[in-house]
Amino acid sequence: MAEVEETLKRIQTHKGVIGTIVVNAEGIPIRTTLDNSTTVQYAGLLHQLTMKARSTVRDLDPQNDLTFLRIRPKKHEIMVAPDKEYLLIVIQNPSE
């Protein structure tokens, strides 16, 4: 339990990381370091995108599964790692 907390803390304090969000299976954010409205927005949109991406990957080969998803907009990079029940979203500024 503490290990995971530590890991999350390390990620949050890593260089360039702007925010982290943990989202549960229904798309509701359960832990976040950003403000409420941004969190809700990110959670909702990325949840759908991840579901779609995962569906795509598994449709192509059912034995495969999505490990993570990276989206690189111009400003920051959004990284999403899905799990069976959870979704971890991290926004980082990679150039720093």
Added chain:
Amino acid sequence: MSTFFSQTNMLLMSVWSCFFGQDEEDGTEMGEGDEWMQGKTLIKPLDQLDLTEAELKEEFTRILTANNPHAPQNIVRYSFKERSYKPISSVDQLAVHFVLEGNLLHQDSDEARRQRAKQGLPEGRYDFQSTHAAGGEDAGDVEEGGGEERADSVESKAGKKEQKITNQFNFSERASQTLNNPLRERGCQTEPPPRANFSATANQWEIYDVYLEVLQKQEKNKEKAKAVPKKDDDKGKKKMMLVETQSDDITKVAKVAKIIERMVNQNTFDDIAQDFKYFEDASDEYREQEGTLLPLWKFQYDKAKRLSVTALCWNESYKDLFAVGLGSYDFTKQGRGMLVFYSLKNSTFPEYIYPTTSGILCLDIHKHLPYLVAVGFYDGCVAVYNLKEETLQPIYKSTAKSGKHTDPVWQVKWQKDDMDNNHNFFSVSSDGRVVSWTLVKNELVFTDIIKLSLAGAVSEGPEGVQLPIMACGTSFDFHKQIDYLFLVGTEEGKIHKCSKAYSSQFLETYNAHNMAVDAVKWNHFHTKVFISCSSDWTVKIWDHTIKTPMFTFDLNASVGDVAWSPYSSTVFAAVTTDGKVHTFDLSINKYEAICQQPVVAKKKTKLTHIEFNPVYPIIIVGDDRGYVTSLKLSPNLRKKPKEKKGQELPKGPEVEIAKMEKLLSLLREPENSNA
């Protein structure tokens, strides 16, 4: 009403007519308009006729007559008598305003009689009503008509039953009502069945998942049916799983968090990762014989800052994972130690951390079972850790009773499983014993393999004392192919070639160095060659059949460690206490290093260990501050032997062996051939 309009009303009239169109011709009377028009503002419309004063004052007369204004006034009829049209003198002036057809019949008229005949039968029953109706119909002859009717009805009933004497108050004719079935409204409302909305998708992978679940259930059932007791020997070929904890809310994110951490690190150290994978120093083409080391990641752990790196080991199965043993070489500063595992994918934080009570001096990871790690401590204990276990304690630890060493353990090495399929490893220590430890069920069983005595095979004994004085073993290495053959380096600077079979005698002894032998390693390819390094600043290469070294290199500083490269039989690297890494390639340059590079920032840090990665062209170097630096070897350092054009490049160790052999044969020739 006024038939004369006053002049003042004229204006109002015109206004009014404009509101309502051409009402003036109709002659509507507006006598009362005056009063309620006062509330309205008088607006003169634009198209009103402008009349002069005189015209306004003109009086108009209106006369009321009884003539029908719609009746024509000049109807003309053709008269045949006079053969001309003649106007009719009088025109009908009757104007009909409203007509309503009635539905009353005279009772004596034909129609009435006809209707009465139709109603003849039911007339008797509707006695009560008919009398009223009759009374209503005959406005004039009430009694007569009524009498007639009654007489009729009485006559019609004479043929029937006698009339019942009915109750005037609550009589109800049942008979008449049986024709109409009683209407009863019966309603029933049931509870609606519980409903739930269900929606799902049926993709290929969902179907696959379901099948997989069913399959797993089937297998579970099969296993239960078999009821075979599970052996402990399920260590075989299991992959290392990430530690999974209880089902707490946040712990399930553990795996994902790990992935994310690695990704974040990858982003931060993106250029390093790219270098690691793709960078090849182009300038090596211009430097004929020299190469460089490109610094990559630097690994450090906060809590290990005061400790020195005392052991490094790559994992054979997971090529990006390596173990670092932390402790202290300083005799006076003995404290705790740590066993830390890093992955190249995450350079900021270790994957596994095991704190220990005593400093670690050596470690080894089992070749086939990547989760078993053997560790030797400064206090003489040896321990085995299982990475799959969640606890931070080793699964086996030697104690004073079970034959632990009395001096620091300098080297441990895993061996092949013995005949009972138990894992075992060897350790060498300063107390002069080489001990073999076997993992039998729950304990470590030790067997002394050999005791290093000063009075060994070589007759020595400057003291002339018969007591076997123990030499201190500081390093050993097992031969890659010949199982029983191994080398031990001692603190006195000797290297003994021993066999597992002979416990008291050495096969051979080499007077290698003047100071303690820090490392001795067999060549990966050539079966006869080994290398040794010592604090006496030298690195020596030997052929084990010959007592004198083949090559000797003086490195100007105490050499901490030396390692052969896994890809070439003539390349090796050494680290010295002045912070430099010396890389040699004997096929290119037999006398000098092809690369001598300082790798640490501060000059005072001493490099303690070096290891080559079995797959990637990188080396890791540990120093006495607890840092591990990874460096990439430039292409010049990784040269493979070139074959003549047209011939295929021969792969495999034979080439390497041949290469080495060629070198050695040069040396074995009498001295004159040596330059």
